[in-house]
Amino acid sequence: MHPKKICSDMAFLGSPLILDGNDLYIENPENVYPELEAFVQSYKKRIIRYLKGEYSDHEHNVKQTIDKIINYFMGIDQEMNPKIDDWFNHDWDAAIKAARLLVLFWENGWRDLNSSVANFEDEETDQLSLEIYERAMSYFKGKKA
Known part of the structure; x- marks a missing residue:
């Protein structure tokens, strides 16, 4: 959820x-x-980053995409799941990166799998999240062409 909405x-x-x-x-x-x-x-x-003016819409798009991927891995029903499934079936490296991201969140202390990973992000997870997001956008834009 966008911090502005919260x-x-x-x-x-x-x-x-x-x-x-x-x-x-x-x-x-x-x-x-x-x-x-x-x-x-x-x-x-x-929320703190947002209130300080350090949280951009692009950053939110990246984090929202990661949240949807996490929901996919958690088996949470969402409209996006078939698209994510198709993407991972065609981009194995992206699936591996997403799995690695989950491990990093776990290593950062994320234990309540039903809660947001927002407080367990760091530079490494942010960089990997951006890589995953860019792969997703590249894949989905390529599918539309």
Whole structure:
């Protein structure tokens, strides 16, 4: 989910997200359920980058693509799965890179497989994510031509 959407939804609930240096706070946390607080916490690094103006739309497109690939590997039903399946069947190297990315997230501490990988990203995962994204875009644009 885009950090902008998370921020606007929280503000709509009367609990805007406040950035204080590198710390993120929920104003009026009594207005939100603990599950929503946990959700915000799971995207904390991305939200902080967004609030600092360091999170671009291109970066979001890369991370959103990776989120869809992770959902594919997790067996979560999504409209995109047949396309991802077709891509991996034709680009084995991309599938290997995606599997390597999951290992890197695991090595960075991602254990709750039902939560976002947002807080477990680093330079290495960002670089590999970009490589995977570029392969995906190249494949899907080539299919349309």
